[in-house]
Amino acid sequence: MDAITAHRSTALLTDRYELTMLQAALRSGAAHRRSVFEVFTRRLPNGRRYGVVAGTGRVLDAVEAFRFTGPQLDWLADQRVVDDATLRFLADYRFSGDIHGYPEGEVYFPGSPLLTVEGSFAEAVILETLVLSVLNYDSAIAAAASRMTAAAGDRPVIEMGARRAHEAAAVSAARAAYIAGFSATSDLEAGFTHGIPTTGTAAHAFTLLHDSERDAFTAQVESMGRGTTLLVDTYDLAEAVRTAVDVAGPELGAVRIDSGDLTLLAHRVRRQLDDLGAYKTRIIVTSDLDEYAIAALAAAPVDGYGVGTSLVTGSGHPTCAMVYKLVARESVPGGPLVPVAKRSAGGKTSTGGLKWAARRPDADGVAEAEVVGTGPVPAHLEPHLLHVPLVRGGEVVGREPLEAARERHRRARAALPMSATQLSKGDPVIVTELMSGATAAG
Amino acid sequence: MDAITAHRSTALLTDRYELTMLQAALRSGAAHRRSVFEVFTRRLPNGRRYGVVAGTGRVLDAVEAFRFTGPQLDWLADQRVVDDATLRFLADYRFSGDIHGYPEGEVYFPGSPLLTVEGSFAEAVILETLVLSVLNYDSAIAAAASRMTAAAGDRPVIEMGARRAHEAAAVSAARAAYIAGFSATSDLEAGFTHGIPTTGTAAHAFTLLHDSERDAFTAQVESMGRGTTLLVDTYDLAEAVRTAVDVAGPELGAVRIDSGDLTLLAHRVRRQLDDLGAYKTRIIVTSDLDEYAIAALAAAPVDGYGVGTSLVTGSGHPTCAMVYKLVARESVPGGPLVPVAKRSAGGKTSTGGLKWAARRPDADGVAEAEVVGTGPVPAHLEPHLLHVPLVRGGEVVGREPLEAARERHRRARAALPMSATQLSKGDPVIVTELMSGATAAG
CATH class of the missing domain: 3.20.140.10 (nicotinate phosphoribosyltransferase)
Structure with missing residues (x-):
């Protein structure tokens, strides 16, 4: 043990x-x-x-x-x-x-x-x-986290690095990040032990499990409600966004993009969401972000950041x-x-x-x-x-x-x-x- | 908690x-x-x-x-x-x-x-x-540790990085380092939990606690025996080596150098130890080593390496x-x-x-x-x-x-x-x- x-x-x-x-x-x-x-x-x-x-x-x-x-x-x-x-x-x-x-x-x-x-x-x-x-x-x-929250300004930053840190260190990392201004963590133990707000919705595995992306989104929305965050980059991004709004309606809480050129994709997805009438659906980005990437996304239509590896490793x-x-x-x-x-x-x-x-x-x-x-x-x-x-x-x-x-x-x-x-x-x-x-x- | x-x-x-x-x-x-x-x-x-x-x-x-x-x-x-x-x-x-x-x-x-x-x-x-x-x-x-043990060849490498890692991660780091060929750890919990050999003697604080270096060395040798390792770089290195051999005799187990130009100092201390008849007294070096520093010391008269920060942080x-x-x-x-x-x-x-x-x-x-x-x-x-x-x-x-x-x-x-x-x-x-x-x- x-x-x-x-x-x-x-x-x-x-x-x-x-x-x-x-x-x-x-x-x-x-x-x-x-x-x-x-x-x-x-x-x-x-x-x-x-x-x-x-x-x-x-x-x-x-x-x-x-x-x-x-x-x-x-x-x-x-x-x-x-x-x-x-x-x-x-x-x-x-x-x-x-x-x-x-x-x-x-x-x-x-x-x-x-x-x-x-x-x-x-x-x-x-x-x-x-x-x-x-x-x-x-x-x-905390030092790395503070740079990230400073770069993010008023946008929330979510800690999701547990998988890239020792399992016990991850809990302490979530705590340190919260002190330095992160808004929530993916780590349930950090919620249980330290009372930090937890968050999380779905991974690519959930989409792959189902026979179609529509099936997966439908299952998630039925279970979690329309306010949930749907992960839209398993197959084709534009089609996924269309399906997401079709399934959840314009009340869809958020979409998450986890790969690719985030600045470009955020603009593209924002336009698409607006065209579909989903003006209030937020865009969360989560792919290998650090404080520099967060700063570079300041002008992009992004509503929140998820940070993993670079947070739990102190960003260098x-x-x-x-x-x-x-x-x-x-x-x-x-x-x-x-x-x-x-x-x-x-x-x-x-x-x-x-x-x-x-x-x-x-x-x-x-x-x-x-x-x-x-x-x-x-x-x-x-x-x-x-x-x-x-x-x-x-x-x-x-x-x-x-x-x-x-x-x-x-x-x-x-x-x-x-x-x-x-x-x-x-x-x-x-x-x-x-x-x-x-x-x-x- | x-x-x-x-x-x-x-x-x-x-x-x-x-x-x-x-x-x-x-x-x-x-x-x-x-x-x-x-x-x-x-x-x-x-x-x-x-x-x-x-x-x-x-x-x-x-x-x-x-x-x-x-x-x-x-x-x-x-x-x-x-x-x-x-x-x-x-x-x-x-x-x-x-x-x-x-x-x-x-x-x-x-x-x-x-x-x-x-x-x-x-x-x-x-x-x-x-x-x-x-x-x-x-x-x-383990990947970092394997590079270090490969660089060290037959010389033992000791894990001593607990203070630079999350306290629970440190225990797992000692375990991973042992798998990759490290000979021992400073971390007692790693010994207790995983059965890894533990080692350790004294820090600068022990010398500073006493009224003189001689008092400190005498106290350590009386307590731990002549086979102990004396830390010789708190004040003047050459004087410390002289005092160490004077106190412990040529049966002194080892001296540890924890700062300075390790290649130069190892040669100097080896010559001094030999001059004092302490031919079997080993030299352990421990100052911010990584696999590159270990490799650079291959030709120096060093008998063992202690590695801390770079081990527990995966050497980059x-x-x-x-x-x-x-x-x-x-x-x-x-x-x-x-x-x-x-x-x-x-x-x-x-x-x-x-x-x-x-x-x-x-x-x-x-x-x-x-x-x-x-x-x-x-x-x-x-x-x-x-x-x-x-x-x-x-x-x-x-x-x-x-x-x-x-x-x-x-x-x-x-x-x-x-x-x-x-x-x-x-x-x-x-x-x-x-x-x-x-x-x-x-």
Whole structure:
């Protein structure tokens, strides 16, 4: 059985080295040092203007479900992954620290401190892989989705990529896309689990099953009503449109075109529908669309887009480069947090210290900088701080409805400079400024 | 809660249109027509020489778990996804048909009939999304993994990409990579669920946690023994290697380098280790590797590779283009299967009919063609047929240990022309020949 069906614990969605470090740190005594881990990314995918935080709500669920079950502990013992002292620690494990960070739907930039996990080294280090898996995937999907909904303007965009993604990833992709403004998903599990509106009518197989296209359309209209969407490109498109309106009447809800030159066909089908009196019948297009294809169809008489592959694969960037780094820890029990950072050559450097972040607006209220700092927050930035509390003393305090994240994304994107939603490649649309305070100095 | 943690049924990992088609077909009566659906792909990703089938074993588990639970049925009713007759059908649903196809680990080409699902239209149509999700993702990972293990030759390759993939996809990625020759994974869930060997030692955080690198190395060696792998690029590499051997002695198992110019650093560290008498201490490299970087390191003194991002994202091709198409169905109950195919313009055509496939070897036993046919199988191809039975009358008959798929992949790849494992872009390494038989005409 696969992970999706076998159990409810998230505790083994963890890289082995986290438990190895835990064991060694328990033995050295350093495991109990209060520590701060930070999730951030050094860069956006090449050419992207902004990132979108998604997965935060799923991280909260996953941290709550991070408990080791008996069979898991037996397996760890049997495989000698860790020693007895570490097994005892894991048996009692539940995260008791604090997490704060960017709320879901918010946009972000290189260096944005997206999530801060504070607790003992032992309790925080073993969340690394799970936290990154969720945020890296969901945020990659949300970033692509946001470009698509920006390109679509007021026209609805439907997520239908489940078949081109891992079956569990698909559910999370639908969720991330919804946060970034998609109107619905084809994935029933995403509806069941996350309450996202679902949609869908028929595939070519349904037409091929019947002895004629007319039989198929008749069966669908009788079952689903005249408001249904008929798929019109199995055989001859013009004939299918004629048959569709003949069967359903001008009240036909929509036709779907899934292949060919969509701009040309949309114009042709619109004219034909109008000639047949089906003025209100909508045209939905769904063939390998991405944000560029959506933008190119802006002037075509299209009423909605269905997006599959390019959505669930992040439109060329299927993951983010977020990392989970130790940025500060105690040297003595109860002592101050000491900033720490990797210093070797090779580019993978980081900035130590517990950080805050604010998005500074210009005089017109348009974002002009992501300010990231350690130490005291300047008074003029207080109203623009980005972090919210997510977990306090092990208790989840940051849960919110998906609609809140969706609305937050809409507002955050709208507050960026207008070039943010241009599809051409460019630098991050605002700069990240680092501000070192007293704490950073140590 | 997310899909991974909420339930055991796979039944809602389904696009809504499948249930809509089911409802309409139940009403028209066509739902009971015996039907054949085929999984195939029209093309390989640009430049790839072969594909790798992975996910078959997970498909079998997923089909077995495709049962609608009470809460799922209530939700479908509540959301009015389908009518009462359809809900009754779903409540009793279990797949009772036959599935055969390419066994897991086998290679494939454009047009290869990878999986054939035969049953009533009703029972087969609703498996579309689930079957495709599993095969498209797992096969994309396996294809990338196969290129990496081919490039690595006899050196072990370790999967460590969980943090850059959806948390459940990561587990399946580790499984697919193992089939394609990876030696181990960092992902504990993949070890627990699929029995894949796991590995892992420490991250930079472990060094940063301690007051000095020496403290960190000492703690790790005391806990894990001298055979452990020490991460040597947190501060100064040469100093870290010196400290590592000083702490662990020449019995030190390995050092890991995770940043910088890996070719240069591997040579430098090898010389240093040898100078320190640590002749048997291995060098593991792990920084953003893909098949090209692995190939470039062939002449460097490297003993093992750790691969993350590029593995779990399919090295540029995070999904396959597999589709699930109706290729034949009855016209009258108990009558012959009639081949069907989409015919509209736009390139998304398919070939109708129930198919067999064979890989024809040349006189030296090297594969020279993928022969795909309908109708009778020519006698000379009988020994080279590729399909195996997977499900018979609803019962899974094709389950096998993961090692069998791994061994099959090794043999199948070795039987291809040698240019298959060249990394440069090219056409599929063998051609696909279509052979139409009597059945296809009928």
